[in-house]
Amino acid sequence: MRRLERVRVLRWTSPSPEATHEAARRLAAGLEVAGLVIGLIGPLGAGKTVFVKGLAQGLGLDPARVASPSFVIASEYATPSGLRLAHVDCLRVESQDELELAGFLDLLVPGVVLAVEWSDRFPRALPEDRLELHFARELGPGAATRRELNAVAFGPVSRAALARWRDAPARETSTVRD
Numbered sequence: 001m002r003r004l005e006r007v008r009v010l011r012w013t014s015p016s017p018e019a020t021h022e023a024a025r026r027l028a029a030g031l032e033v034a035g036l037v038i039g040l041i042g043p044l045g046a047g048k049t050v051f052v053k054g055l056a057q058g059l060g061l062d063p064a065r066v067a068s069p070s071f072v073i074a075s076e077y078a079t080p081s082g083l084r085l086a087h088v089d090c091l092r093v094e095s096q097d098e099l100e101l102a103g104f105l106d107l108l109v110p111g112v113v114l115a116v117e118w119s120d121r122f123p124r125a126l127p128e129d130r131l132e133l134h135f136a137r138e139l140g141p142g143a144a145t146r147r148e149l150n151a152v153a154f155g156p157v158s159r160a161a162l163a164r165w166r167d168a169p170a171r172e173t174s175t176v177r178d
Contacts, residue, residue: 008158009152010162010166011150014147014148017050020050021057023149024052024053026165027054027168028113030164034157036113037108037116037127037129038116038132039120039132040115040118040119041132041133043137046137047147052087052115059079059083060081061079066087073092074086074088074103074107075087083112084113085115089116089117091117093122096122104125127155130154130158132151133152135148
């Protein structure tokens with residue numbers, strides 16, 4: 001069981017895919033050489049891949065290179081900073097053994113920013129120190145592109161990344177709440 005003081009939460013509303021992309025770019029810009037494991041949880045079309053495109057841009061990559069790896073399970077990109085971005089999609093993965101056979105454990109090393117879509121399917125595969133990002137679509141008129149995002153940090157690396165992300169300047173594109 002996790003102790004309460006080890007968990008930090010940040011909540012915000014993203015009014016558009018562009019704001020989701022920008023939020024991820026700001027997170028990536030504050031990452032350190034240790035890397036980070038990010039579990040992305042939410043329904044189809046909630047903005048998970050848009051978020052990874054923002055991570056890519058924040059790490060110095062062309063976001064157009066990033067596509068959902070649903071049919072290949074994982075894609076990996078070298079960044080100019082020396083960090084690697086790994087994008088894993090667990091939607092079509094049938095078991096944790098299949099995930100491991102695809103090389104998942106090789107991505108759990110320092111220097112990798114690992115973004116795992118549908119991470120809630122295999123929560124035991126992720127390390128304890130991780131950032132979980134929950135996406136939910138807002139309901140109601142005019143809310144077609146708005147998303148409620150909840151970031152939960154478990155462990156010292158993810159807590160530090162969340163604190164730097166929270167304190168990143170120019171968050172005018174979204175509403176942030178602790």
